[in-house]
Amino acid sequence: MLLELENVNKTFSCNDHPVRAVEDLSLQLDRGQFTAVCGPSGCGKSTLLLICGGLLRPETGTVTLHGHNLLSLSTENRASVRAAHIGFVFQQFHLVPYLNVLDNVSAASLGLRSGSTEDRGSMETRALELIDRFGLRDRIRHLPAEISTGERQRVALARALLNRPKLLLADEPTGNLDEDNSQVVLDHLQEFAAADGAVLLVTHDAAAASRADCLVRMAGGQIVDPVMSKGEM
Amino acid sequence: MKLSHLVWREIVHRQGNFCLMLMSVILAVACGVCAITLFDAQHQYNQQQVGVLDDEIRKITKNMGFNILILPRDQNLADFYADNFAAQTMPESHVEQLAKSRDVFTIRHLRPALVRKLVWHEQKRQVILMGVRGVVPFAHRNPKKPLADPVPPGKIDLGHLLAEELAMTPGQRVTLLGVDFEVNKVNPVRGNKDDITVWVDLAQAQQMLHLPGKISMIQALECNCASVDRLAEIEAEVSGVLEDEVQVIELATKAIARAKARTRVSAEGEARLQRWRRIAAAVIPSTIVAAGLMVGLLSFANVRQRLQEIGILRALGLRSNQLLGVLLAKPAVVGMVGAVFGYLLGIGGAWSLEATWFISADSQAQPQWIFKFTVLLVVLLLTPLLTVMAGWLPAFYASGKDPAEILNLE
Numbered sequence A: 001m002l003l004e005l006e007n008v009n010k011t012f013s014c015n016d017h018p019v020r021a022v023e024d025l026s027l028q029l030d031r032g033q034f035t036a037v038c039g040p041s042g043c044g045k046s047t048l049l050l051i052c053g054g055l056l057r058p059e060t061g062t063v064t065l066h067g068h069n070l071l072s073l074s075t076e077n078r079a080s081v082r083a084a085h086i087g088f089v090f091q092q093f094h095l096v097p098y099l100n101v102l103d104n105v106s107a108a109s110l111g112l113r114s115g116s117t118e119d120r121g122s123m124e125t126r127a128l129e130l131i132d133r134f135g136l137r138d139r140i141r142h143l144p145a146e147i148s149t150g151e152r153q154r155v156a157l158a159r160a161l162l163n164r165p166k167l168l169l170a171d172e173p174t175g176n177l178d179e180d181n182s183q184v185v186l187d188h189l190q191e192f193a194a195a196d197g198a199v200l201l202v203t204h205d206a207a208a209a210s211r212a213d214c215l216v217r218m219a220g221g222q223i224v225d226p227v228m229s230k231g232e233m
Numbered sequence B: 001m002k003l004s005h006l007v008w009r010e011i012v013h014r015q016g017n018f019c020l021m022l023m024s025v026i027l028a029v030a031c032g033v034c035a036i037t038l039f040d041a042q043h044q045y046n047q048q049q050v051g052v053l054d055d056e057i058r059k060i061t062k063n064m065g066f067n068i069l070i071l072p073r074d075q076n077l078a079d080f081y082a083d084n085f086a087a088q089t090m091p092e093s094h095v096e097q098l099a100k101s102r103d104v105f106t107i108r109h110l111r112p113a114l115v116r117k118l119v120w121h122e123q124k125r126q127v128i129l130m131g132v133r134g135v136v137p138f139a140h141r142n143p144k145k146p147l148a149d150p151v152p153p154g155k156i157d158l159g160h161l162l163a164e165e166l167a168m169t170p171g172q173r174v175t176l177l178g179v180d181f182e183v184n185k186v187n188p189v190r191g192n193k194d195d196i197t198v199w200v201d202l203a204q205a206q207q208m209l210h211l212p213g214k215i216s217m218i219q220a221l222e223c224n225c226a227s228v229d230r231l232a233e234i235e236a237e238v239s240g241v242l243e244d245e246v247q248v249i250e251l252a253t254k255a256i257a258r259a260k261a262r263t264r265v266s267a268e269g270e271a272r273l274q275r276w277r278r279i280a281a282a283v284i285p286s287t288i289v290a291a292g293l294m295v296g297l298l299s300f301a302n303v304r305q306r307l308q309e310i311g312i313l314r315a316l317g318l319r320s321n322q323l324l325g326v327l328l329a330k331p332a333v334v335g336m337v338g339a340v341f342g343y344l345l346g347i348g349g350a351w352s353l354e355a356t357w358f359i360s361a362d363s364q365a366q367p368q369w370i371f372k373f374t375v376l377l378v379v380l381l382l383t384p385l386l387t388v389m390a391g392w393l394p395a396f397y398a399s400g401k402d403p404a405e406i407l408n409l410e
């Protein structure tokens, strides 16, 4: 199993008012699996994704990625695991405001442990490939502030894919895209899963969810329906 | 992509922050360097001024000769000033006594002389006859170059005016008080009684004047003793050796005036130097503290502004020491660039202040570029170190932050 969550609980406290974002949630994800998570706004989808990526620490439960217990790793080692194995597409994109499109995509390689010059060169080539793939060729020198929301979203996806991660966590990557670009992105996610990667996609879009192998429905921080495989949907 | 690229893009993106940091460092370095350089300039200027006066004193004393006279105790000074010579005599052995003494430091170049004003019958003229011998060296000191040459027996030296009026030239023979002499040399114009003086060998003069073994004065040159009451010092020393048989007077020569000026200039210069030292001692630490605070605060503001991207980079998997490097690179660059430009501005500022403060309008002197390699080296090494130290705390605080903590703050 590539990713395994067991009885995970996450509560935010806002003005002494606790908000249970994720409640007693267990989830498994294997290589080659493309899973979509959907549910109403505020049901805890993004929180779940952050926990899977080792960016949020749940109060209870365990998160295991590729044999590493993410919660017992030191912050530094968790960062290294993240750089090597996880690609993250944030709902808010989180691009570095002063780096142009190419540099934002390339920035993903900065956290990789062994970075010889050849690696750097090939990373640059790969970044250009991804940029081409997502139709951003003529935006290469633009800053995030100078491109559209949909374009930013594609940059975020390209960045997430750069290090050839094992697990791709994507929070609404098609939320701002038109039909054609959505298809390109979803094709890529499918292709990524087909190449033995695991995808966890959070989406509101039924069409997008339909491209996944399994669908997980969430409500109030919990998985409401048992995980459905493609045939059941 | 390299981390350095990230650093560079950020600097370009937030030029305002970078420029403010840089300006405060440049200003601080410039103030410090300027203060140090002006101190050095003052030092150079002092040495130069004292050197000029030393030179003048050397030239004057070379031409003017002796400025201390040791006279017999019973010589009436009023008569001495009126007659231009000492009528009283003292034993010639005094000069040897002084020369052998180990206690005399304030004078040098002892020269005994027997002087009389008399009428040169043969020429029908009033002259001053001066019997001299060579300078008696101090037995316990390195011999100095004598200020006056002895006159060989049988020869006579003539004052310029006298020689001119009597149309005498070296090699000519003359008779003085019945004694035959050959003109040895004619002295150049001195503008005083020397111009009507004739010099002969001391022993010969004693014989002519029937005063064997007697002299009427010892000429000497005072050392550059800085004491205000030099004369009393000299007199005390000389009396210590000759037991109150003599008195000492000082002739007001240009050399004394210059020596006084030299003492004054040197003291004033030293006082100014001390002032620069105090200024530098006050300016340097306060600019370091001020610039350090400024860089620290600006780094803090910068890091707060960058929290979002710090969270992103952490989420992308950058380790905290990589981030610390990225965050400290900026103050390091500020320190290095600031050091170079601050140094240039500092010595430039010192150069222009030098022109207005140290060089008087009538002087031909040009302000000097004062360049000290050690100052440059210290500035180049210390400035980045200090700016990195100032930026350390905010950078350390931010690089260790949990990405989730930052990214979920929205």
Ligand SMILES: Nc1ncnc2c1ncn2[C@@H]1O[C@H](COP(=O)(O)OP(=O)(O)OP(=O)(O)O)[C@@H](O)[C@H]1O
Residues within 6 Å of the ligand: A012, A013, A014, A019, A020, A021, A040, A041, A042, A043, A044, A045, A046, A047, A048, A091, B408, B409
């Ligand atoms: N940092 C936070 N502090 C406090 N509460 C939070 C925080 N992050 C999320 N929450 C709360 O946790 C719950 C789940 O949030 P989450 O962002 O996971 O929802 P979501 O399912 O992704 O919603 P959406 O579809 O709108 O993106 C929400 O009620 C939200 O208000």
Ligand SMILES: [Mg+2]
Residues within 6 Å of the ligand: A045, A046, A047, A091, A171
């Ligand atoms: Mg969300």
